[in-house]
Amino acid sequence: xTDHDELLRRYLLGKLETEERSxxxxxxxxxxxxxxTAEAVEADLLDDYARGRLAPEERxxxxxxxxxxxxxxxxxxxxxGLGKIADARNIIDFPVARRKLSRFERAAAMAAMLTVAxxxxxxxxxxxxxxxxxxxxxxxxxxxxxxxPRHQPVPPAAAPPLPQDVIAxxxxxxxxxxxxxxxxxxxHLALSTLRGDxxxxxxxxxxxxxxxxxxxxLDEADKANFVSFQAAVRGxxxxxxxxxxxxxxxxxxxxxxxxxxxQLPEGPYEVEVWGVTASGSVEQIAFKELEIQRNxxxxxxxxx
Amino acid sequence: xxxxxxxxxxxxxEFDALLAMLNPDxxxxxxxxxxxxxRLIRLFDLxxxxxxxxxxxxxxxxxxxxxxEGLILQRxxxxxxxxxxxxxxxxxxxRQQQREAKITEGPDWxxxxxxxxxxxxxxxxxxxCLETLAAxxxxxxxxxxxxxxxxxxxxxxxxxxxxxxxxxxxxxxxxRKKVEACVEEKMRNGVVKRFPASGHIKTEARQGHDLxxxxxxxxx
Numbered sequence: 001x002t003d004h005d006e007l008l009r010r011y012l013l014g015k016l017e018t019e020e021r022s023x024x025x026x027x028x029x030x031x032x033x034x035x036x037t038a039e040a041v042e043a044d045l046l047d048d049y050a051r052g053r054l055a056p057e058e059r060x061x062x063x064x065x066x067x068x069x070x071x072x073x074x075x076x077x078x079x080x081g082l083g084k085i086a087d088a089r090n091i092i093d094f095p096v097a098r099r100k101l102s103r104f105e106r107a108a109a110m111a112a113m114l115t116v117a118x119x120x121x122x123x124x125x126x127x128x129x130x131x132x133x134x135x136x137x138x139x140x141x142x143x144x145x146x147x148x149p150r151h152q153p154v155p156p157a158a159a160p161p162l163p164q165d166v167i168a169x170x171x172x173x174x175x176x177x178x179x180x181x182x183x184x185x186x187x188h189l190a191l192s193t194l195r196g197d198x199x200x201x202x203x204x205x206x207x208x209x210x211x212x213x214x215x216x217x218l219d220e221a222d223k224a225n226f227v228s229f230q231a232a233v234r235g236x237x238x239x240x241x242x243x244x245x246x247x248x249x250x251x252x253x254x255x256x257x258x259x260x261x262x263q264l265p266e267g268p269y270e271v272e273v274w275g276v277t278a279s280g281s282v283e284q285i286a287f288k289e290l291e292i293q294r295n296x297x298x299x300x301x302x303x304x
Numbered sequence: 305x306x307x308x309x310x311x312x313x314x315x316x317x318e319f320d321a322l323l324a325m326l327n328p329d330x331x332x333x334x335x336x337x338x339x340x341x342x343r344l345i346r347l348f349d350l351x352x353x354x355x356x357x358x359x360x361x362x363x364x365x366x367x368x369x370x371x372x373e374g375l376i377l378q379r380x381x382x383x384x385x386x387x388x389x390x391x392x393x394x395x396x397x398x399r400q401q402q403r404e405a406k407i408t409e410g411p412d413w414x415x416x417x418x419x420x421x422x423x424x425x426x427x428x429x430x431x432x433c434l435e436t437l438a439a440x441x442x443x444x445x446x447x448x449x450x451x452x453x454x455x456x457x458x459x460x461x462x463x464x465x466x467x468x469x470x471x472x473x474x475x476x477x478x479x480r481k482k483v484e485a486c487v488e489e490k491m492r493n494g495v496v497k498r499f500p501a502s503g504h505i506k507t508e509a510r511q512g513h514d515l516x517x518x519x520x521x522x523x524x
Binding site for chain 2: 004
């Protein structure tokens with residue numbers, strides 16, 4: 001808070017001496033901007049009052065003013081309403097603002113998807129035990145075991161050749177082929193189980209892990225009921241919040257994919273997921289717990 | 305000032321004297337009067353007064369009468385004097401409030417029957433009014449009012465927008481005023497559906513609506 005705003009706050013709380021108060025009031029009568037700032041500071045004060053953040057004597061001062069002022073009561077009601085809506089929605093932001101991809105970026109993304117698809121086919125023939133069983137279109141496949149995290153390590157491999165038109169747009173001829181992105185460590189969480197149904201899953205993150213993806217498995221009803229999803233991951237590190245998640249069908253299951261920080265510290269984590277309806281209302285659909293371990297001895301993690 | 309004087313309107317001569325005190329140019333003086341009036345209303349509102357407009361008018365009435373009596377302000381600066389009068393009126397209002405509170409706390413006082421509780425649509429109106437904002441404005445306003453990690457969240461907003469906290473506060477305040485105006489409008493125009501004992505639904509307008517048609521229907 002600036003000195004200016006602090007002065008206004010003290011004024012509104014009746015903490016200024018007479019002379020200081022008179023000077024400020026004279027300025028309030030002269031300066032339009034100052035009145036607006038005073039109103040904004042008052043709104044913060046009412047917010048603090050509503051949230052119980054004021055000292056007892058400050059609270060009393062605000063309550064006294066509220067008792068006589070219908071205007072202040074109306075503003076308080078608005079602020080409380082906004083707080084309720086904000087808390088319920090749990091407004092979530094992208095770490096980086098969403099923007100429309102350029103033609104080049106779309107082509108690069110397509111190339112990356114093709115790479116993954118070809119790699120998956122290659123892996124299926126070479127190491128079938130490392131990947132999910134192949135899915136047949138239209139045939140429902142059971143979801144992974146509830147809340148059982150498991151790895152899907154994919155060995156690095158040279159990217160197979162891509163269609164010529166994609167290569168032409170995504171990779172200029174003089175540019176050396178980029179190093180393939182590291183395969184992510186995938187942590188699976190089924191959202192359909194109720195909290196407390198199972199043990200808190202533990203996930204061991206080996207040293208040197210470059211990417212971690214959280215795969216949140218939705219059930220069909222949630223997929224059908226909501227147009228998009230929001231997720232929060234809270235724990236030892238800074239809280240991660242992601243909005244506008246759209247499910248992808250992975251292994252026959254509708255999945256929300258959240259990229260986690262590979263440096264995720266060891267410890268317990270909470271994963272909260274909300275669905276956003278077509279009308280914009282937000283409902284919590286899952287609250288899961290997860291434990292991240294670092295360099296635990298083999299077998300400490302939840303088996304696949 | 306006598307009790308008779310307080311609360312009476314202004315004569316044209318008194319109003320002219322007020323304008324002349326504000327500026328020799330009558331048109332400029334009129335604009336200054338409007339500006340000060342608007343700010344005074346907001347000031348009385350910030351002080352927590354019940355009827356800021358009435359107290360503002362009373363302030364100008366008294367200043368105008370003094371001006372008509374030949375009041376000469378130091379350095380031709382009317383602001384300290386106007387603020388002084390406004391504060392004096394505020395103190396009077398406070399004392400009146402205290403007197404009324406004493407009466408209502410007295411042993412003989414009987415509370416009136418509280419009005420029938422009406423459903424509070426405010427939250428729903430706030431939701432609807434938020435939808436009238438652009439998506440980024442709505443997100444900004446709601447993120448500002450989030451309780452969780454409030455300080456970090458607001459700091460994050462400042463960083464994202466590249467503005468200091470006081471500028472963020474003002475930006476949010478302006479958005480909140482938009483929502484407030486929209487909500488107030490909806491509250492005024494809100495229609496309460498009542499279900500009388502007869503089982504017929506009678507729609508009764510709140511403020512600002514002509515009830516004559518409803519009354520006509522009720523006539524035998």
